Amino acid sequence: MRIAVYPGSFDPVTNGHLDIIKRSSKLFDKVIVAVLHNANKTPLFTVEEKMDLLFQVTKDIQNVEIDSFSGLLADYVTKNNISSIVKGLRAVSDFEYELQMALMNRKLNPDVETIFMMTSGEYSYLSSSLVKEVFRFNGCIKGLVPDEVIEAMKKKVRL
Template identity: 45%
Template sequence: MKKIAIYPGTFDPITNGHFDIIERTLVLFDKLIIAVAISHDKKPMFTLEQRIDMVKESVKNMENVIVVGFDNLTVELARSYNATVLIRGLRAVSDFEYELQLGYLNNSLDDTIETVYLMPKLQHAFISSSIVRNLLKFNAKTEHLVPKEVQKIIGNMSSCTLQ
């Protein structure tokens, strides 16, 4: 039986830290579903369609990866794809408390789904989507923080879209 993992997030936008986690997840699992959340609460800078496009472009050369959008419970999404593992990234101690609570919550909803926490490589540990969004608001350099495909998409967008 194939081991299927889901990596859920808003990916607003996907960063090199996310990409690092994706690459390392593919070594551990047979298939990876990257699940891009609608996430009305976070009020994303980019639309769901733009975020899905950015992720798809970033992983277009990777086998055994699919990208989907979702607006339901992560465990429900996992069940629909027969996934047994949720992937979560941890950059710093500050992430741990929230991610631990989320992992316990998901386990309380479905105890057959495990959460695996991965840390990005040290060179990516400081990168977050919110840092990238803040830099974009000031038209600052971001090409060292996001995959080159994402930088190209962002560069092609009008500045009014990013405000």
């Protein structure tokens, strides 16, 4: 069985993330979307909230599972018998960073391959950080994130 992991902070999950999830689900028997516990970031959503949103927006994709992890991705991959890491790329700047990560992951676990997927052109400028910034200033994020995410962000801001 070919199992891939698509790791990230997903704060929030965007339509760009969803595009990569859908496309990678066609290439692998199973895709695990793994939410990283990242102590270096101040997230809008908790890991549990991000996992719930990811479950909602991927529930119709049969071979996608949602999980979370902390620590090294290479350890998570080994523990879960994963053969590939899927990473989405928007621009050359993404590639430079992701290449370093891919090479380090290969050093830590030589049996795992990193697969780079170019984003669809319509999402090439999109990032979770940009979505949050536009939302904070009452800009329209319709079409940038799934409707479930918009509703969750509205509820979060009202608290």
